[in-house]
Amino acid sequence: MNKKELFNSIAKNYDRINDAISLYNHRFFRKKAINRIDKNSPKKILDLCCGTGDICRLLSKKYPDAKIIGVDFSANMLEIARKRLPDIEFIEHDIHILPFCNETFDICTISFGLRNVDDLQKVIKEIHRVLKPDGIFLNLDLGKPNKFWNIFLKPYMYVIVPILGKFANGSGLPLKYFVHSNETFPAPDKLKEIYSDFGLIQIQRFDYLFGQISCQICKKIMKNALE
Numbered sequence: 292m293n294k295k296e297l298f299n300s301i302a303k304n305y306d307r308i309n310d311a312i313s314l315y316n317h318r319f320f321r322k323k324a325i326n327r328i329d330k331n332s333p334k335k336i337l338d339l340c341c342g343t344g345d346i347c348r349l350l351s352k353k354y355p356d357a358k359i360i361g362v363d364f365s366a367n368m369l370e371i372a373r374k375r376l377p378d379i380e381f382i383e384h385d386i387h388i389l390p391f392c393n394e395t396f397d398i399c400t401i402s403f404g405l406r407n408v409d410d411l412q413k414v415i416k417e418i419h420r421v422l423k424p425d426g427i428f429l430n431l432d433l434g435k436p437n438k439f440w441n442i443f444l445k446p447y448m449y450v451i452v453p454i455l456g457k458f459a460n461g462s463g464l465p466l467k468y469f470v471h472s473n474e475t476f477p478a479p480d481k482l483k484e485i486y487s488d489f490g491l492i493q494i495q496r497f498d499y500l501f502g503q504i505s506c507q508i509c510k511k512i513m514k515n516a517l518e
């Protein structure tokens with residue numbers, strides 16, 4: 292099963308799985324993260340890997356006058372998002388190549404999405420391209436928890452999460468993928484370097500749950516300003 296098929300297969304239960312594995316905490320982190328964005332009157336906002344639309348919904352509450360676009364390659368995720376949020380535009384597309392002109396968006400967000408992409412650098416480069424100068428990029432994802440928290444977290448991730456996933460989904464496969472992707476995804480300190488290589492300068496970082504969840508907010512600077 293490739294990644295697109297995997298996300299299509301869990302779409303129907305995705306929100307339930309999120310509630311189960313995070314013990315309902317994911318709603319809190321998402322809200323906190325979006326509230327941290329400091330940008331006045333953005334006209335266009337892009338949410339990548341938008342899934343069933345949670346982040347788009349929060350963005351539309353915070354910025355009711357902005358045009359918000361969600362992009363995801365899973366048709367099944369988008370079907371749910373469109374039903375929930377009929378006023379938001381959703382586009383089915385792979386985020387490695389974004390179907391937008393240069394400097395289109397004031398804000399670009401991605402939540403629990405970067406970890407899944409095949410070519411992180413390519414995606415960051417695309418985000419930089421479609422953001423306006425001074426545009427804001429926000430990434431919310433799993434971070435690297437401190438050693439103390441890991442003592443509790445490892446058994447939770449490897450034993451409890453797959454059990455919860457089986458209840459929510461009927462199959463342990465997507466949750467095994469989730470645990471694996473958490474191990475291979477770069478730590479927030481490394482992400483900061485990658486962002487910077489592509490002209491996205493980290494201006495804020497917030498960690499929750501002793502580093503288990505991390506939110507980084509960057510500002511786009513023009514490439515030649517780096518040289």
Ligand SMILES: C[S@@+](CC[C@H](N)C(=O)[O-])C[C@H]1O[C@@H](n2cnc3c(N)ncnc32)[C@H](O)[C@@H]1O
Pocket residue numbers: 294295298299339340341342343344345346362363364365368384385386387401402403404407408409
């Ligand atoms: C873990 S879900 C996160 C969904 C949502 N952002 C959230 O916070 O709940 C990851 C999403 O990324 C999408 N995705 C993964 N790789 C993608 C890619 N290369 N292009 C577009 N969407 C992708 C999946 O279809 C899925 O909806």
